[in-house]
Amino acid sequence: LEIPLQYGADRLGKRQDAAMQKFRDNRLGAFIHWGLYAIPGGEWNGKVYKGAAEWLKSWAKISSDEWMKLMDQWNPEKFNAKAWAKMAKQMGVKYVKITTKHHEGFCLWPSKYSKYTVAQTPYKKDILGELVKAYNDEGIDVHFYFSVMDWSHPDWRYDIKSKEDEEAMARFFEFTDNQLRELAERYPTVKDFWFDGTWDASIKKNGWWTAHAEKMLKELLPGVTINSRLRADDYGKRHFDSNGHMMGDYESGYERRLPDPVKDLKVTRWDWEACMTVPENQWGYHKDWSLSYVKTPVEVLERVVHAVSMGGNMVVNFGPQGDGDFRPEEKELAAYIGSWMKKNGECIYGCDYAGFEKQPWGYYTRKGDDVYMVVFNPPYSRHLVVKTPGGTSIKAAQVVGGKEVKVEETARNEFNVDVPSALPDEPFVIKLKIEKKQSGKTYR
Numbered sequence: 118l119e120i121p122l123q124y125g126a127d128r129l130g131k132r133q134d135a136a137m138q139k140f141r142d143n144r145l146g147a148f149i150h151w152g153l154y155a156i157p158g159g160e161w162n163g164k165v166y167k168g169a170a171e172w173l174k175s176w177a178k179i180s181s182d183e184w185m186k187l188m189d190q191w192n193p194e195k196f197n198a199k200a201w202a203k204m205a206k207q208m209g210v211k212y213v214k215i216t217t218k219h220h221e222g223f224c225l226w227p228s229k230y231s232k233y234t235v236a237q238t239p240y241k242k243d244i245l246g247e248l249v250k251a252y253n254d255e256g257i258d259v260h261f262y263f264s265v266m267d268w269s270h271p272d273w274r275y276d277i278k279s280k281e282d283e284e285a286m287a288r289f290f291e292f293t294d295n296q297l298r299e300l301a302e303r304y305p306t307v308k309d310f311w312f313d314g315t316w317d318a319s320i321k322k323n324g325w326w327t328a329h330a331e332k333m334l335k336e337l338l339p340g341v342t343i344n345s346r347l348r349a350d351d352y353g354k355r356h357f358d359s360n361g362h363m364m365g366d367y368e369s370g371y372e373r374r375l376p377d378p379v380k381d382l383k384v385t386r387w388d389w390e391a392c393m394t395v396p397e398n399q400w401g402y403h404k405d406w407s408l409s410y411v412k413t414p415v416e417v418l419e420r421v422v423h424a425v426s427m428g429g430n431m432v433v434n435f436g437p438q439g440d441g442d443f444r445p446e447e448k449e450l451a452a453y454i455g456s457w458m459k460k461n462g463e464c465i466y467g468c469d470y471a472g473f474e475k476q477p478w479g480y481y482t483r484k485g486d487d488v489y490m491v492v493f494n495p496p497y498s499r500h501l502v503v504k505t506p507g508g509t510s511i512k513a514a515q516v517v518g519g520k521e522v523k524v525e526e527t528a529r530n531e532f533n534v535d536v537p538s539a540l541p542d543e544p545f546v547i548k549l550k551i552e553k554k555q556s557g558k559t560y561r
């Protein structure tokens with residue numbers, strides 16, 4: 118029995134419209150975390166903080182007035198939107214999520230509702246506008262990251278404990294509505310809003326506003342997608358409402374973590390998008406990446422494939438330097454992923470959960486009748502075990518961009534697919550042609 122909700126999920130099941138299908142088919146995206154925090158890069162008054170660089174203001178306990186003085190240094194002389202878009206194109210990402218405003222409150226667009234924007238810096242120009250045009254010109258969709266929590270705004274409250282708090286938050290919601298409307302009207306090609314900074318009590322106690330924000334953006338931009346993290350229901354329940362129904366258009370809880378391919382198969386029932394950092398936990402530029410483990414390009418690739426194998430998208434994070442250039446590790450990562458996608462992208466773009474039981478050698482993805490085996494761990498047996506769902510058999514198998522490989526039925530719904538005789542020196546993909554039929558042999 119469901120409880121009545123005014124601000125719960127307004128739709129059951131996956132959206133099936135073209136805009137959502139494009140969101141889903143894109144599968145691979147990039148995050149751009151760029152703001153004032155990129156200038157200090159994790160260091161303040163000679164001390165390097167290990168925490169996330171975009172949170173330096175918090176770790177070093179800096180006042181907003183002090184922090185905003187960084188605006189006087191914002192003049193990224195190496196920034197080139199076209200070069201950024203070329204890099205994204207070469208990486209093979211189909212969309213880029215840009216931090217329009219992070220928790221610090223600095224806006225990458227010349228918002229008329231704030232004095233903390235690019236317009237009030239030596240750089241002056243509309244960085245967000247340059248990026249939207251450059252990515253769109255490369256055929257790459259643009260998504261907006263927007264932090265509701267705004268450390269620079271006097272009316273922001275973490276909780277509401279008094280009439281004054283209530284009145285302040287009412288002003289804050291009006292300010293936020295104005296900025297969201299401004300973003301939608303200035304950049305109408307934006308395809309998605311990814312909200313962050315919505316975990317505090319002040320938002321959970323105002324689920325109505327989160328439902329209103331979603332509704333307002335969908336009226337301004339038909340087809341736009343909204344992440345579940347924006348949403349709180351009548352009782353402050355977030356992402357999934359008090360009846361267990363997902364709010365927004367896709368689940369956005371997998372930040373620096375992924376669902377388990379065996380235990381968490383429930384996620385295949387709804388749309389979801391994960392996002393990940395290359396170091397253990399750095400979104401904004403940090404000058405010292407030696408302070409934590411940094412994932413290798415293959416480890417980043419594996420997370421991309423893992424997400425798609427469970428019917429989700431993956432957004433890989435980039436934290437551009439204060440001068441507007443990217444660090445070498447990120448340029449190398451983009452190049453590696455791009456070269457792999459050029460050869461094997463058909464197992465990612467437009468693919469979904471295959472419905473096959475996870476095996477130790479890697480992950481399955483599926484597009485129509487094509488099932489892809491993405492191999493990260495080739496076994497010493499040189500046989501890749503495939504267990505097919507009931508009534509499903511394998512007709513043929515071929516290395517993507519390579520030769521056919523032998524398939525041998527070994528038991529009911531079990532097959533050995535041969536590893537290519539010359540073992541590739543990077544993760545490789547085998548494309549299976551499957552068919553609906555009972556096996557030829559009889560097994561007791």
Ligand SMILES: C[C@@H]1N[C@@H](c2cn(-c3ccccc3)nn2)[C@H](O)[C@@H]1O
Nearest residue numbers: 150169171172219313316372392400
């Ligand atoms: C997408 C990522 N989300 C932001 C974040 C995450 N968190 C956070 C807050 C409380 C608990 C755990 C994580 N705070 N800020 C990060 O700064 C980055 O923007």
